[in-house]
Amino acid sequence: MKQNIYDDSTFANEYDTMRKEKKGTNANDIIEIPNFRKMVPDVNGKSILDLGCGYGENDKYYKEKGATYVLGIDISKHMIDEANKENKVPGVDFDVLPMEEISTLDKKFDIVISSLAFHYIKDFDKLVKDIYDLLNKDGYLIFSQEHPLITCFNPVENMKKSHIEVDGKYYGVFSDYNRNGERKKDWFDKQVIKYHRSFAYIVNTLIKAGFTIEEISEPVPSEDGIKANPKYINQFDRPYFLIIRVRK
Amino acid sequence: MKQNIYDDSTFANEYDTMRKEKKGTNANDIIEIPNFRKMVPDVNGKSILDLGCGYGENDKYYKEKGATYVLGIDISKHMIDEANKENKVPGVDFDVLPMEEISTLDKKFDIVISSLAFHYIKDFDKLVKDIYDLLNKDGYLIFSQEHPLITCFNPVENMKKSHIEVDGKYYGVFSDYNRNGERKKDWFDKQVIKYHRSFAYIVNTLIKAGFTIEEISEPVPSEDGIKANPKYINQFDRPYFLIIRVRK
Numbered sequence: 001m002k003q004n005i006y007d008d009s010t011f012a013n014e015y016d017t018m019r020k021e022k023k024g025t026n027a028n029d030i031i032e033i034p035n036f037r038k039m040v041p042d043v044n045g046k047s048i049l050d051l052g053c054g055y056g057e058n059d060k061y062y063k064e065k066g067a068t069y070v071l072g073i074d075i076s077k078h079m080i081d082e083a084n085k086e087n088k089v090p091g092v093d094f095d096v097l098p099m100e101e102i103s104t105l106d107k108k109f110d111i112v113i114s115s116l117a118f119h120y121i122k123d124f125d126k127l128v129k130d131i132y133d134l135l136n137k138d139g140y141l142i143f144s145q146e147h148p149l150i151t152c153f154n155p156v157e158n159m160k161k162s163h164i165e166v167d168g169k170y171y172g173v174f175s176d177y178n179r180n181g182e183r184k185k186d187w188f189d190k191q192v193i194k195y196h197r198s199f200a201y202i203v204n205t206l207i208k209a210g211f212t213i214e215e216i217s218e219p220v221p222s223e224d225g226i227k228a229n230p231k232y233i234n235q236f237d238r239p240y241f242l243i244i245r246v247r248k
Numbered sequence: 249m250k251q252n253i254y255d256d257s258t259f260a261n262e263y264d265t266m267r268k269e270k271k272g273t274n275a276n277d278i279i280e281i282p283n284f285r286k287m288v289p290d291v292n293g294k295s296i297l298d299l300g301c302g303y304g305e306n307d308k309y310y311k312e313k314g315a316t317y318v319l320g321i322d323i324s325k326h327m328i329d330e331a332n333k334e335n336k337v338p339g340v341d342f343d344v345l346p347m348e349e350i351s352t353l354d355k356k357f358d359i360v361i362s363s364l365a366f367h368y369i370k371d372f373d374k375l376v377k378d379i380y381d382l383l384n385k386d387g388y389l390i391f392s393q394e395h396p397l398i399t400c401f402n403p404v405e406n407m408k409k410s411h412i413e414v415d416g417k418y419y420g421v422f423s424d425y426n427r428n429g430e431r432k433k434d435w436f437d438k439q440v441i442k443y444h445r446s447f448a449y450i451v452n453t454l455i456k457a458g459f460t461i462e463e464i465s466e467p468v469p470s471e472d473g474i475k476a477n478p479k480y481i482n483q484f485d486r487p488y489f490l491i492i493r494v495r496k
Contacts, residue, residue, distance in 0.1 A: 149397070149422075159414045164421070166407045173412070174397075175419045178468050178484045199447055200464040213461040216448040220426050237423045 002098045003120055003193055006054075006076035011190045016082075019055070025229040028116070032241050033057075035219035036115055036144050039245045043067040046110035049134065051099040051143075052117025056083030059092045062113075071109075073097040103130045110136050114143040116241070119151050119194045122182075124202070128209045135248045141211065144243040147218065151196035152177045155185065163238065172238035202244070211246035218242060250346045251368055251441055254302075254324035259438045264330075267303070273477040276364070280392055280489050281305075283467035284363055287390050287493045291315040294358035297382065299347040299391075300365025304331030307340045310361075319357075321345040351378045358384050362391040364489070367399050367442045370430075372450070376457045383496045389459065392491040395466065399444040400425045403433065411486065420486035450492070459494035466490060 005011050018026060036058075044066035050059050053072030063070050069091055074080050075098040083094040097104075099114070099121065112131050121127050131141055145151075152174050153162035164171050180197050197205075203213060218239035221232045253259050266274060284306075292314035298307050301320030311318050317339055322328050323346040331342040345352075347362070347369065360379050369375050379389050393399075400422050401410035412419050428445050445453075451461060466487035469480045 149425075156415070156417070159417070159419065167404070169404070169407070169423060171407065171421045171423045172425070173419045173421055175417060175485045177397075177420070177486055178466060198466055200466045203451075203461065203464045207461065207463065213451065214455065216451045218426060218446055218448045236426045238425055 002075060002100055004075045004098075005187075005190055005192055006074075007078050008190060009078075011187075012076075012078045014189070027232065027240055030221045030225035030229055030232055031219055031235060032116060032144055032243075034222065034225070035217055035241070036113075036142070036243055037061075039142050039215060039217060039243050040111070040113065041140055041245075043111060047071075047107075048111045048113060049073070049102070049105075049109040051102065051112065051114035051131075052120070053083060053094065054079050054115070054117075056087035056092070056094055058113060058115060059083070059094070060087035060089055063089055063092045067091070067111075069093075071095065071105075073099065073102070075099070099127060102127075102134060105134060108134055108136050108139075110139050112139070112141045112143075114141075116144050116146065118143055118145040119196075122195055124195070124197055125205055125209075128205055128211075132209045132211065132248060137248065139248045140214075140245060141206075141248075142243070142245045144241050146194065147239050147242045148177065148197065148199050148202070149174050149238060150240060151183060151194055152179075152198070154183055163234075170234045170237045199242075202242075206244070206246050211248060214245045214247050216242070216244050250323060250348055252323045252346075253435075253438055253440055254322075255326050256438060257326075259435075260324075260326045262437070275480065275488055278469045278473035278477055278480055279467050279483060280364060280491075282470065282473070283465055283489070284361075284390070284392050284491055285309075287463060287465060287491050288359070288361065289388055289493075291359060295319075295355075296359045296361060297321070297350070297353075297357040299350065299360065299362035299379075300368075301331060301342065302327050302363070302365075304335035304340070304342055306361060306363060307331070307342070308335035308337050311337055311340045315339070315359075317341075319343065319353075321347065321350070323347070347375060350382060353382060356382055356384050356387075358387050360387070360389045360391075362389075364392050364394070366391055366393040367444075370443055372443070372445055373453055373457075376453055376459070380457045380459065380496060385496065387496045388462075388493060389454075389496075390491070390493045392489050394442065395487050395490045396425065396445065396447050396450070397422050397486060398488060399431060399442055400427075400446070402431055411482075418482045418485045447490075450490075454492070454494050459496060462493045462495050464490070464492050 048070045050072040059070040059072040220235040296318045298320040307318040307320040320342045468483040
């Protein structure tokens with residue numbers, strides 16, 4: 001079953017608050033967004049498909065950077081409503097569509113992007129093949145996800161968080177790294193299902209589908225980012241995110 | 249300065265004991281060697297250079313698998329002496345040479361292999377470029393090293409080991425993952441210097457040198473391997489090794 005937590009109203013409220021009221025100090029704004037954008041090639045004259053577009057910020061951004069057309073899709077009607085309110089500009093469309101169903105789209109794209117959504121997807125192999133088929137020749141896929149060192153962790157009673165402090169030093173804690181599959185995580189008031197895949201599994205799946213690996217990032221914040229939220233110095237100890245650019 | 253711990257007689261004795269008296273139950277035999285060999289393409293009719301060849305087991309093995317010529321080099325005279333005693337066969341040569349100096353070699357190779365040695369090398373960028381230059385067109389590099397989740401760890405007084413147990417469950421513990429560089433580790437009676445590089449750094453360096461990433465492994469033991477040494481079930485929680493195959 002496809003998971004659609006962002007249409008749960010309590011969850012959506014909490015998420016909206018985190019992203020909007022903490023704008024500029026959350027991990028998305030400080031770590032993920034700037035590093036993701038560094039990995040995206042020149043979009044001038046290119047068509048873009050955004051999988052799990054959320055609020056659609058990236059879609060408006062890349063349209064303004066010269067993309068000819070951007071289609072943002074998301075499983076959540078709440079997110080697409082927000083995207084239409086906030087980031088709808090000419091040449092950008094938003095549609096409610098789970099990324100598990102992109103093979104139903106009737107056009108091809110030069111660039112596929114996806115920000116922090118793939119860890120919700122059960123069948124990564126199928127998704128990667130579908131993206132490959134949707135891309136024009138020499139097309140790019142750039143995606144970010146929670147880092148495998150985060151996704152692997154199974155919270156249990158006496159080890160609820162995937163980090164500890166010893167003598168003031170931050171340590172990541174992990175287990176089950178080479179056991180791919182479902183993980184149940186608490187996020188706000190909900191239990192969210194995410195899928196763990198090891199680094200090797202992710203990279204090998206992309207290669208087997210026909211992609212060439214171009215660049216990998218386990219991003220850290222800039223100096224300004226650390227000033228905005230000093231706790232993210234912890235990204236030097238343990239990255240939250242993984243960003244990958246591959247080419248067809 | 250190039251590090252040559254294997255010519256320290258106390259260290260060498262301990263290492264020889266670990267590898268030989270525990271043959272069949274150590275991590276090399278159960279995890280690294282079988283998974284490394286799975287990653288090496290057909291060597292029939294190919295020339296091979298082995299960087300940090302140690303006892304030279306791989307060199308004899310690949311000669312017997314049909315390689316035309318195998319050169320094993322190692323910084324340690326002790327290791328090369330052992331290799332000449334144990335694994336010298338026609339078509340296999342062993343030489344004392346640090347891998348930092350392979351650009352002095354006057355021939356090219358079809359395949360470069362290296363097992364568990366790159367984490368001793370300070371300048372990975374130069375090494376990768378030197379290997380690229382030494383390879384014939386379409387040549388392969390296959391190397392294993394300690395996994396970045398192991399190499400990153402800086403042992404300190406109250407956190408000496410990079411794993412903990414909580415309620416009988418094995419957890420890897422890590423820090424400083426995104427701080428590449430030197431680490432001092434205790435091994436037998438010696439302090440050994442190893443170099444940590446993040447996964448992204450390793451992969452990006454290979455790509456920038458011109459290589460194409462073909463396959464990555466974070467290996468686990470086979471069922472027989474776990475029977476031989478049940479503790480290595482922990483590889484499903486935290487891999488010790490990283491193995492990468494790239495192509496020129």
